Amino acid sequence: MTTPRLFFAFGALCLLIGMAWGIHMSASGDHALSPAHAHLNLVGFVLASIFGGWYALAPTAQDGMLGRIHLVLHAAAVVVMVPGIVFAIQGTGETGAKIGSVLAILSGLMFLVQVLRHPIGRPA
Ligand code: HEM
DSSP states (O other): OHHHHHHHHHHHHHHHHHHHHHOOOOOTTOTTTTHHHHHIIIIIIIHHHHHHHHHHHHHHHHSSHHHHHHHHHHHHHHHHHHHHHHHHHHTSSSSHHHHHHHHHHHHHHHHHHHHSSSSSSSSO
């Protein structure tokens, strides 16, 4: 699968889990974990989809390994950060949220590096 498609697939998975979580929060009336739900939707779905859209626009970025590394880094950020926020809210530790935040900022940094290295469109 191409890098943009993998980003979109990961984003769609986060969206589905995030929306199901939102429906559960609405039905139960317990909104305590809404910051974790918000980060799953925003970092997991919205950011991953923006990254996927950019990789689709910049095909030369799909040729190297850096795009795949970026995808794995971003997915790891979400997978570590979201449960980490749950644990932080529940008062059982902040390590996951801290490590997830560092991974997320590294994913943002890698996006900047990629945007600076690769043009939009394929060079003639
Ligand atoms: C089926 C879809 C969804 C449902 C049922 C749902 C439900 C909820 C609920 C019940 C809350 C807590 C509100 C509160 O305590 O004030 C919440 C918070 C939030 N949701 Fe969702 N949500 C859904 C999808 C999404 C999506 C797709 C996004 C972003 C792309 C999103 C972003 C947020 C944000 C940022 C908050 C935090 C708002 C705040 O704390 O002020 N949600 N959601």
